[in-house]
Structures are given as structure tokens and as C-alpha cells.
Amino acid sequence: MKKVALIIAIIFISCLGQVVRAQESKAKNPVIFADVPDMSMIRVGKNYYMSSTTMHMSPGVPIMKSNDLVNWQMLGYVYDTLANIPSLNLTDGKGTYGRGSWASCIKYHKGLYYVTTFAQTTGKTHIYTTKNIEKGPWKAVSFAPSLHDHSLFFDDDGKVYMIYGNGKIKIIELNTGVSGIKKDGLDQTIIENASDPAGTNIMLGAEGSQVFKVNGKYYLFNIAWPRGGMRTVIIHRADKITGPWEGRVALQDLGVAQGGLIDTPDGRWFAYLFRDFGGVGRIPYLLPVRWEDGWPVLGENGKVPETLDLPTSKGLIPGIVQSDEFTRKKGDASLPLVWQWNHNPDNRLWSVTERKGFLRLKTGRIDTSFVLARNTLTQRTIGPESSGVTLLDISNMQQGDFAGLGLLQKNYGLVGVKVVKGSKSIVMVSANTGKPIEIEQIPLQQNTVYLRAECDFRNRADIAHFFYSLDGKLWRSIGEPLKMPYTIPHFMGYRFGLFNYATQQIGGYADFDYFRISDTISSTR
Template sequence: MKTHYSTLIMLIAGFLWSSCSEAEKKQFAQNPVIFADVPDMSMIRVDDTYYMSSTTMHMSPGVPIMKSKDLVNWEIVNYAYDTLANNEALRLENGRNAYGRGSWASSLRYHEDTFYISTFSATSGKTHIYKTTNIEKGPWEAITFEPVLHDNSLFFDDDGKVYMIYGGGDIRIVELKEDLSGIKPDGINRVIIPDAGKVASDNLMLHAEGSQVIKHNGKYYVFNITWPRGGMRTVVVHRADQITGPYEGKVALKDRGIAQGSIIDTPEGEWYAYMFRDYGSVGRIPYIMPMKWNDGWPVLGMDGKVPDTLDIPVKNIGASGIVTSDDFEDDKLALAWQWNHNPDNRYWSLTEREGYLRLTNGRIDENVEQTRNTLTQRTFGPVSSASTLVDVQGMKDGDVAGLVALQNRYGFVGVKMSNGSRSVVMVSAETEEPVELATIPLEQDKIWLKIDCDFRNRTDKAWFYYSLNGSDWKKIGEPLQMAYTLPQHFMGYRFGLFSFATKTTGGFVDFDHFKISDEIIEEVAD
């Protein structure tokens, strides 16, 4: 009997150990779901697949389309447009630029087997709608009209009418023509929610904006963000039985400034809200939270808070679906890449030298911020690193090329050609004016460059390195105290590959690869 009892204890212990092991192995999603700049999310579900659009403003191509099967891990599958418009600001000409502008918050919809994205732009002076029957492959048909409808939300009602809900402070509605080519002359056009942020406070620093509209169980819901003075970004929601109102409203979420985005349901009938949080120089990062319906109102989060761990049994891939290393072996760029403003396609190539990205200087520029054909990807947290190998044999006198941490207060490590000699340089615009902090003679044709970024607890520092052999890294210059600037760039820092001329055109550099990592040189960061 004693032997049987001992055996039973061992079996129970073994079962408990196995259960604990399985529980420990089981991983759950964590917030932020993407530790990178993905603001103003608009989201739809088509069967069991989720699609999300976001804001990238002055970048080209623009309005990235991301895809997910689990609401946590996303990959870029397309963009709504290659270029938003063709003007001096978007071409970085005559001292003009579109930093902090370009296209803003989008609205993603699926209606009668067609996908629609609407956005707007003060840079183009128009409201834009793009539509396609294949969201992952395109092609997209572009529709534009005036005026600019700020933070618009496209809405197809059950009666066949199409509306845009938009505005700041007072939220308005306009009825669109059947073909979406403009505002219907005799259609509905009025304020539907006066001073929509008032439900959060009578004293607002930011009036309500960022509209997203859904219809649920016969009621219309308009979500907005607002910012009470002395408080934080706050989600407010209004509901009505008719799209024109009257609307009643309430605060839906006030936690760490997490606000503006979409709500979405799963095939199983669960609901989630997707909102962004300002997080220093890495940008505006997405958080997901459970949502329930209570007495006809959406209830966001758990006890009014956004949980750090989610009851979704998947492991985050973080930003790895939206950033990528690249060896430039393909004849087209990976979807993670975006040009800083509109590119001049005459002066970049993946085929002039096989296995390399060639950037040729087609004009004279003063600094990297005004340089056309700077190729960028997002930085990401908690820490991130980017490195490249560049062949500088084709540089001309006055040329500068390298790797940049791009924002208004940028920093870069690169190569400068001056009086027939090449030097490794580190330049910082931490004080908003570029200053060359280090210059080291370079006697070889190839050099490895690297930037490490630390976003932990909003440290927001970048370090710059070079290597003569690809393995022994040497720090150069000073750490950059990164800053999320408004109204200048209005986005998180970007890693960028660049080349520009200060004296004569025609010089070029060849980038052999671009490698990203979620590890940095700790002894420097500490």
C-alpha cells in the first residue's frame, strides 16, 4: 500500500509539473503590441483577416496597409499610394518641405467587395479616397476632391448613402456623391456634435478630433480624442439612433494618454480597441485593450485601464513585421522602406550595381534634412540598432553620405569628401543646427556604419559608430538626445540611408546592405 501511495504522489507531482511547464511555456501578448511609430490606426476585419492603415505623413509611398491574423502581430502588405501629390513641398524644392504634414489620419473601410481608404492633406489641399478590390496587391484607384475634410471617417450606411464625419471641436457630417467624387450639393451637410470634447472637460487644450465611426446594433457611434488642460489625451464617444443625431456622449478612456484608433470585433464575437500612446522620440505606439458593450455603450479596457498583458495567447513579434534587414539582392525595395518625401527615381537604383542600393546626387543640397532620396525605416523599442556597409569610391568633392537617425534634431554618421580626401564624420542637430562633432581620416573605400537607439523609459538616446572591418566598432562623436518635435516632423525617429552633394552633382555611393537588430552595445547605453 505504501508503494502504491508513493507512486500516486509521484504521478500527481508529475502531472502538476507538466501543467506548470505548459503554463509557463504559454505566452500571452504584451502592450505595446508594436513598439514603433504606428499612429492613427483604422482597422477592419474581412472574415478572419484584419487590416490596418496608419499615418506616415510626408513619406512615400504612403498610408501603409498592415495585415494580421491575431490582432497582435502585423506585417506591411501594401500602401495606398506611391506619391500623394507632386509639388515643391513634397519634392523638397526651394526650401520647402512637407515635414509634419503630407497625409494624416486615414479611414479604412470594406464595402461590397471593395476596399476604401480615405485621408486628407493640407499639403495637397484635398481630400483623398483610394479604392481597390485587392487590398494586398492593388491596383488602387485615386479619387480627390476639395475641400480638405480634417480627420475624416468614411461611412457607408445601410440605405446606400455615403458620408464623411470630420472636423475638430465641432464634429460635422457631409454626404458624398454616389461615385465619391465630392460632396453632394443637396446632401446632408451640418454639425452633428457641437464641441464634442466638452463631455471630458470645459477647459480643453485640444478640442475633439480624430473621428472614427461605426454602426452597432442599430446605433451610430463616433469616437474622438480630446485633451483636457492639465490632463491627458482622452477618448470620448458619442452615440445616436440617427446618423445626424441627436448625440449623447461620455468619456470612454483616460489612461496614460492612450487614445485615437479603432474598435474591432473577432470572428468569435469578442471586441477590442486599438489606440496609440505618445512615447517620446520613438513616436506614437499602438496599444490594444479588451472592450465590452454595456447598456449600449462601449467600455474600453479593464476597470478603466489598459492592461499590460493581454488575454491573447500569442507572442508579440513587435516591429519585426514592419521593419526589415535588406541585402538589396532583389530588383525592388522591401515594403518596410519609405522615401523621405517623393523620390526622384532617376537617381537611385538596385540594378546599376547588382546587390547594392546606389544613391546618386542629382542636385545640390545644404543638409540631410533637405536631401531627396533618403531611404528610411522606423526605429523601434525598447532598443534598436541599424548598420550598413557603404562603398564610397564614387563620391565627388563636397559629397556627404551615410546613416542618419532622422527627425528635426537628427544625428548621422557618414563619410565626407573634402579637397580630395575622405573622412568619417559624426554630425548632430540636437540644437536644431547641424554641428560636425567628430572628423576622422578615412583611407579605404568601404566602411561600416551603425546607430544604436535606446527608448527604454524614454531615455531617447542614440549612439554612433563606425568600423573598418565590420566587427570592431568604434564610437564616434557624442550621443544624440533625441526629441519628438512638433510641429516639425511629427513622427518617431527613422533610420535613413542618404547621400547629398554640396558642390557638384553626379557623385554616388553604393550601400551593400542594411541590418537591423533589437540589441545594442549595452556598456555604452549604461
């Protein structure tokens, strides 16, 4: 009897282990725990390509590639500079935080890749094309007006459209060269109020249009936000692109919404959507899709699943973010693709070659705060937790200079070195209240200092802590914890940022030996 019980126990433990291993081998939601909003996605053969939004950042509209829908790597950007104007250059007292280029659309048609976007900052719709999405180059054209949250669509009859709008959804026909609006082409409203399926008390009208054609029917994805409710996926379908369109609520769970459809080479379907997740930003989810009576049915019993029948994630480092020692071999790009400037940079004032193995940030004008300073070099924070570390050489900073490591958003925080009346101090600044306040200052008697910022996004804690070290071994906390809210004025998840700006005189510079990112944080404070 004991032997039978032992055998049963062994079988039970073995089966339990198999279940656990099976769960561990599956992908988990969110598939990318980082700020990758407004995704648009295509499959060409076995490869998936995705564009996303980075708004005021430069370069802009990132392009990513995956072979499994879970593990993504950066391929490049469709532009280095959206436009050379004061608001994008962060000059003349102007900036474009929270604006720049918004939701993009990626398509592949007759050997050409198309990425389109729009910008309130320029008042235009921008179209970029290339024959080689992995290497470029991209050709750019633009036209007025700026078509809000548009979806580029190539129909089977050769006609090309953009479907766009907020609440009221419109369609406009483009010329055959896809370079502008077709004169006397189709231009009409196709859905008077696309929010209707979600009710009458709507806080955010239907937007984020993405259009697909499956088995002869047209499907339009939108997001709406009922007041007192959550972000909601609405799908309309029609037999003709001009309608009539019938709509229904497709998903109301966890606020996961805005995106579209993607199929796999083996015939499965998924919906790609994103979720507002506090300080880390807007994070992508995947949902299985089955077809029922000609409608795509999203999720599992109307819910967002925790696991997916897809390969497990290998992590976001180095696909989405990565460390940088600032060493460059011949032929290397000046900066890896994970880096973006907070606005268009002044390329005269930074270098990775003037001092081998260092990023040099030089001052060229007077600024008054971290968010107004040009040439802040950034990359995403990642969840559920992450840390960034740098070694800063301050030997050539001048009176009034301030350099260091920040977490960029409207309510930012940073740790750095400030030069005041010939003395150097390690300073922690917090904009928790919406205004920057110097929380702590510690005298510094040497020319190098290690700086670290740690972010905890677990269970939406959205808390950051800052540290410094004089030798890279003994770390000390500085200042106070930073609460990291997602604010609309910046409309972006928090980013690590390396910065240096002058407040009194120009001509100084700071050297950063490296930036190292990790998906863990220290266990002690």
C-alpha cells in the first residue's frame, strides 16, 4: 500500500512539474513591459514588423522586427528629423513634449514598405517609404492637413485611402503615388459616431483607427473610453469600405485597447493592443483571436490571458534597451538604436569620438532646467523593475554647469553634479510636486562619481530611488523617493536620461564613461 501511495505521489509531482514547465515555456502578458504605444504591425513572410510612437524624441517612429511576435529587436527609425523648427529643436523657448509625431501606420504593398504618421507640431501628414525595411533608406513626403490617428489602406481595386478621425470617422482617397490627397477623390464620413457601441457617456471618442480586410470584409478597430469605465476596443465591419458599418464592443478588460489584427504563418490570429500602466508607460499585450460569424473574438472568454501559446520572452535587453560602454569600432553607428534625444539634438555639442570610450556632452547655451535642456540622451525604463548606472567625469565642467542621470517626464527626478562658486556637489532634484526642488546636496571632492537610478513598477508602485558612489562599490541613497506618474503633458513613460547643461556660462563639458541598464534593482535602500 505504501508503495502504491509513493508511486501516486511521484506521478503527481511529475505531472505538476510538467504543468509548471509548460507554463514557463509560454509567453506572458504584457509581451513588452516597456513604453511601446500605438503599435501598428504587419507580417511579411515569416517576419513581423512593428512601428510605434515616440513623439518628441529624435530620431523618430521606431521600427522593430520579430520572428515570433514576442521577442522584438530595433531595426531603425523612419526619420532622423521630423522637421527643423524651434519646437522640435527645443529652441526659442519652445518645445514639443507630448506632441511631435503620433500614432503611425505600417503597410507593405507591391514591394514597398510604407510608414505614415501625423503631427500637430507640423500640421502635416507624413509618409515614408522604403524597399528595404531593415536597412533603408526611407523616402519622405508630407502634405497638409494632419489626419488624426489615420490608417493607410490599399484596396484590392488599386485605390488608396486613409481612414481617420475622433468620434466621427472619415475616409479620404490618396493619389496613386501615395504622396497626397487625390483631387476630386473620395472624401466623406463613413461612421457618424464610432463610439456608439460603448454607450452615450463617452470621455474619449473613438480613435486609433486601424483597418483590415479579411475574407472580403472590412474591419475597423477603434478605442473609446466610457466615462467611469475603461479603455474599450470597438470593432466595426462592412462589405464596402464606404459602409454601411456595423459595430460592437470587442473587449473591455484591464483597459487593454487600441491596436489591430495580425496572423501567423500557420493560420492563427492575434490582436495586438496596449495598456496604460502608469510610470513605465503604455505597454503591449497580445490576445488570441478566433473568428465567429464573421467577427474577430478577442481574448479568452472576454478576458486578457496571462499566458499565450507563443515562445517565451528572452527579455528586453538588448532588444528594446541595452547598456552602452561608448566604445566604438570602425563602422559602428555613433549611437545604438535604443538611444533617442529628448528633441532634435545640436550635433555640434556631443561626441563619442573626442574621448575614446566616453560620451561627451558639451554646453552651448544657457538653460534653466532639465526639461528645457537640449541634448539629453535617453532610453526607455522597463518593467517590472529596472536600474540605470553611469560613471561621470566632471573634470571639465564650468561654473553653473549641471550634469548627471535623470528620469525624464514632467515630474522628473535626477541625481547629478552641480558646480556652484567653484565648489562641486552631488545633488538630487525632485519634481514630485510639478516643480523642481533640490532635496539634498553633498559636497564632492573628486572628479569622478558613480550615479544610479532605480525604478520599481511592480504592481504599479511607480517609485524611483537615486544613489551615488565614490568608488563604485559602496552606494549611498540620496534625496527622497520619486513618485513617477504618467502625465499627459509629456505623454510618455519615464526614460533614463544622460544630461549636461549650463546655467551661467557655456564651453564646459561632461564625460560619461558608460551607461549600464539592468532589469533588477537592489534589495536594500
